[in-house]
Amino acid sequence: SQKIEQNSEALNIQEGKTATLTCNYTNYSPAYLQWYRQDPGRGPVFLLLIRENEKEKRKERLKVTFDTTLKQSLFHITASQPADSATYLCALGIYNQGGKLIFGQGTELSVKP
Amino acid sequence: DGGITQSPKYLFRKEGQNVTLSCEQNLNHDAMYWYRQDPGQGLRLIYYSQIVNDFQKGDIAEGYSVSREKKESFPLTVTSAQKNPTAFYLCASSISRGNQPQHFGDGTRLSIL
Secondary structure, eight states: OOEEEEOOSOEEEETTSOEEEEEEEESOOEEEEEEEEEOTTSOOEEEEEEETTOSEEEETTEEEEEETTTTEEEEEESSOOGGGOEEEEEEEEETTSTTOEEEOOOEEEEEEO | OOOEEEEOSEEEEOTTOOEEEEEEEOSOOSEEEEEEEOTTOOEEEEEEEEETTEEEEOTTOTTEEEOOSBTTBOOEEEOTTOSOOOEEEEEEEEOSSSSOOOEEOOOEEEEEO
């Protein structure tokens, strides 16, 4: 069956450190991958998109990598802050599916001061 | 400001009752989506629409119905046939072609009385 897996356990890190979240997938050939942030009781907010032919994308303190051989994307937050505490979702876009996305279950990140 | 508005924020349903969740967007997006989110699970696609007067079933459409009579509006009806309707429901919209981010509302939490 088609699966997308993110770290199921919450990630707890100290302020100032780099947080690294993982998204693994099987049985897909994604055209692109997106990362979202979700706060409790709110809808997800788009952060970054990376295409299959791109190895890395950066935006301010955020970095995403995409390894189609390993079938994995890594999401990094450098110099993390308590305000970065949230759940982070990865989502795959498939060829010829228009804008339809397939979401992972999300990883909860907690940054302690 | 452009965005997506979901209402109500909280909704209660009695056994055997149909309820309708509202979703309105003023982003001029062609595509709209309904997702269901359960604790510890990712977003699962219920229905999506890429153009007015057309919509497709997602992965968990049973017990739900939608309409798309206007570009701005995509209401979701949770019917009495949906036996486990308690969940957080999220509506999203996007530009119809692929690799575009989805913009989410802040959800409706549905509970059974």
